[in-house]
Amino acid sequence: MKLWKNGVFHTMLTEQEAKYQMATNQGVIVGFDQEIEHLDFDEVIDLKGNHIYPGFVDAHLHLLGYGQKLSRPNLKNLKDKEAVLDILKKSFNHEPLFAEGYFECGVTKDDLNQISSTYPILIRHNDYHSVTANDIVLKKVKALDSNGFLTEDLAEQAMHTFPMHTNQVLENLLKKSIQALYRYGLTGGHSDDLFYYDGFYNTLGVFDKVLSQMPFRAHLIVHHMVLDDYIKSNRVFLNQTPYLQLGAVKMFYDGTVSSKTALMKAQYKDSESYGMRIHSKETFEQMVKKTRLHELNVAIHVIGDQGLVEVLEILKKHPPKPGTYDRLIHTPWVDEKALMMIKNMPLSIDIQPQFLSSDLPWALGYFSQIPRYAFPWKSLLKQGVPLAGSSDAPIEIPNPLLGIHAAVKRQSDHDSKVYFEDEALTRFEAISLYTKGANFSTMDPYRGYLKQGYIADLTIFTEDLLLAPIEDFKKDILYATVINETIVYKKS
Numbered sequence: 001m002k003l004w005k006n007g008v009f010h011t012m013l014t015e016q017e018a019k020y021q022m023a024t025n026q027g028v029i030v031g032f033d034q035e036i037e038h039l040d041f042d043e044v045i046d047l048k049g050n051h052i053y054p055g056f057v058d059a060h061l062h063l064l065g066y067g068q069k070l071s072r073p074n075l076k077n078l079k080d081k082e083a084v085l086d087i088l089k090k091s092f093n094h095e096p097l098f099a100e101g102y103f104e105c106g107v108t109k110d111d112l113n114q115i116s117s118t119y120p121i122l123i124r125h126n127d128y129h130s131v132t133a134n135d136i137v138l139k140k141v142k143a144l145d146s147n148g149f150l151t152e153d154l155a156e157q158a159m160h161t162f163p164m165h166t167n168q169v170l171e172n173l174l175k176k177s178i179q180a181l182y183r184y185g186l187t188g189g190h191s192d193d194l195f196y197y198d199g200f201y202n203t204l205g206v207f208d209k210v211l212s213q214m215p216f217r218a219h220l221i222v223h224h225m226v227l228d229d230y231i232k233s234n235r236v237f238l239n240q241t242p243y244l245q246l247g248a249v250k251m252f253y254d255g256t257v258s259s260k261t262a263l264m265k266a267q268y269k270d271s272e273s274y275g276m277r278i279h280s281k282e283t284f285e286q287m288v289k290k291t292r293l294h295e296l297n298v299a300i301h302v303i304g305d306q307g308l309v310e311v312l313e314i315l316k317k318h319p320p321k322p323g324t325y326d327r328l329i330h331t332p333w334v335d336e337k338a339l340m341m342i343k344n345m346p347l348s349i350d351i352q353p354q355f356l357s358s359d360l361p362w363a364l365g366y367f368s369q370i371p372r373y374a375f376p377w378k379s380l381l382k383q384g385v386p387l388a389g390s391s392d393a394p395i396e397i398p399n400p401l402l403g404i405h406a407a408v409k410r411q412s413d414h415d416s417k418v419y420f421e422d423e424a425l426t427r428f429e430a431i432s433l434y435t436k437g438a439n440f441s442t443m444d445p446y447r448g449y450l451k452q453g454y455i456a457d458l459t460i461f462t463e464d465l466l467l468a469p470i471e472d473f474k475k476d477i478l479y480a481t482v483i484n485e486t487i488v489y490k491k492s
């Protein structure tokens with residue numbers, strides 16, 4: 001039995017409730033304050049007045065993708081073509097070169113051909129839906145007539161021309177990723193990884209192995225392309241071990257705004273295009289029906305306002321098993337109709353508050369007509385939709401404090417203006433995105449609060465998140481990360 005003393009325990013059951021000492025045993029919270037006075041303890045941990053929250057969870061990210069990003073040249077935040085080419089030239093080592101995080105600034109295949117015309121070079125755009133590649137790659141995907149810019153399916157094919165990682169490499173990527181997440185106070189994450197690497201079985205095997213060595217609450221959503229493997233594997237839905245769950249079936253309805261592939265009600269500016277459906281409506285409906293046949297839930301990527309209406313219509317036709325919930329991922333652009341339809345539907349939404357600060361105002365410039373609601377978190381909460389906080393790392397930095405900051409402030413990183421202020425969340429609501437909210441889809445009744453019988457996963461800060469100056473959310477105020485009553489990271 002462990003005693004955690006001298007802390008301020010924010011239970012997150014209500015905004016005000018706080019406790020000052022806590023007992024845990026075998027990974028479970030035993031009780032607080034007076035309830036535990038009579039107990040004997042083997043270990044006492046002095047929390048030195050710091051502030052303890054239920055373990056923070058990121059509701060949508062890519063654990064292996066994040067590990068890759070930490071291991072590859074990163075072009076994020078470079079807005080100057082010469083600076084991008086400079087990093088690529090320095091990183092090129094007479095072997096295939098794959099760089100991450102590129103923001104469009106005019107690099108073409110000719111630039112990349114100059115770095116190498118014998119080894120494949122590919123730079124992945126920060127939205128993960130497009131790439132720019134040199135001729136070696138373009139030849140393999142029969143796109144030599146393009147200027148090197150590929151989106152969606154072709155982009156996917158181009159990435160698949162790169163050599164596969166061995167299991168050993170994947171294990172290292174996963175470990176690297178989890179270590180970095182501990183540093184941000186994360187005790188768990190809902191990840192989409194099972195399709196993109198060496199097949200369902202091998203990739204899942206990597207998770208089984210690493211999670212038996214390193215505690216982290218991983219919830220893996222299952223890409224529809226590996227659904228058959230999942231069914232054949234006879235793995236149960238949700239709980240595999242205390243650290244591993246298998247969740248809903250991931251599918252894409254549309255693309256992204258920066259690739260002009262998100263499906264919008266109005267055309268993109270200076271364009272005939274409304275965006276695209278990744279699959280036809282009919283095919284998509286068949287995909288949903290198939291998951292229902294196996295009594296599974298869906299996790300749908302949807303960004304455009306028209307895309308959202310169509311997704312909701314399909315889900316209304318094919319609802320999930322009673323008592324279970326589907327999840328939508330992203331939904332930044334919402335029209336009046338979708339907001340009305342969504343009320344009382346059995347679904348939750350995985351939002352990325354940092355997308356607002358990263359994507360505004362430039363995203364608004366893509367539209368001929370700005371959708372009725374933009375990142376409408378308050379309106380969605382008012383409609384009773386459970387919201388979960390996430391970073392979509394490697395797209396954003398998986399630091400929940402940055403997500404909370406964005407959800408509360410709604411301030412652009414580019415022009416420092418506040419956008420659509422009436423949709424701002426309170427601090428308590430914003431913190432809840434990463435505690436109660438991000439645990440919603442685990443369907444585990446013992447996660448998300450500090451409460452007797454709940455898991456002893458804790459995220460500990462040096463400041464009270466309700467009272468700290470908002471600027472401090474951009475500083476390193478994490479004190480420690482605790483999973484299953486074990487300290488996995490502590491500030492030195």
Ligand SMILES: [Zn+2]
Pocket residue numbers: 060061062192392
């Ligand atoms: Zn994602």
